[in-house]
Amino acid sequence: MILAFDTSAPHCAAALLRGDSLLAERREEMARGQAERLVPLLDEVLAEAGCTWADLDGLAVGVGPGNFTGIRIAVALARGLALALKIPVIGVTGFEALALDAPRPALATLPAPRAQLYGQLFSDTGTSEAQLFPEDAIPADLIPAGVQLLGAAPGARPGPANPAPAIARAARPRLAGPRTAPAPFYMRPADAAPPRDAPPRILP
Secondary structure (H helix, E strand, O other): OEEEEEOOOOEEEEEEEEOOEEEEEEEEEOOOOHHHHHHHHHHHHHHHOOOOHHHOOEEEEEOOOOOHHHHHHHHHHHHHHHHHHOOOEEEEOHHHHHOOOOOOOEEEEEEEOOOEEEEEEEEOOEEOOOEEEEOOOOOHHHOOOOOEEEEOOOOOEOOOOOOHHHHHHHHHHHOOOOOOOOOOOOOOOOOOOOOOOOOOOOOO
């Protein structure tokens, strides 16, 4: 049984799966407040399925790319829960969730700030390095012949409203193998910048 959740976009999303069976899922739109809402949402998903935290065999978390603060909220919670519950946790990118069942080649795209996209190509020979590019200028190396566009690109097949079930399914085969703790998947520097003025002198 896997509990998956994601706050890398302006939402709180969660899903509980047992094998291939989706037991419960929730997705709530929100630009702010994920830190306060995420744990109660997970409690509600478990309660809807008649399960408890002790029933879980693993966790899966969306690691981005996307909103910096949202990614950190979900990843930090996932790592803390895994330690407390003594169960494995797997980080899944938004690209992996989008391309999970798509025929190859497939270009998974996610929205980025300033009319840009994040994109990663999945093909029979492997996976490309993720890139950031203008939404109207997809790099030629990401659009080979016969490619299927997924996600946020113009004309692409949109992804599911709730990414959490796909995150759980992508994580499932990796739960039993070698793994590392999930980490945020950032593709651009943070918008925040340190102040230009020198900090005030601290008196002894």
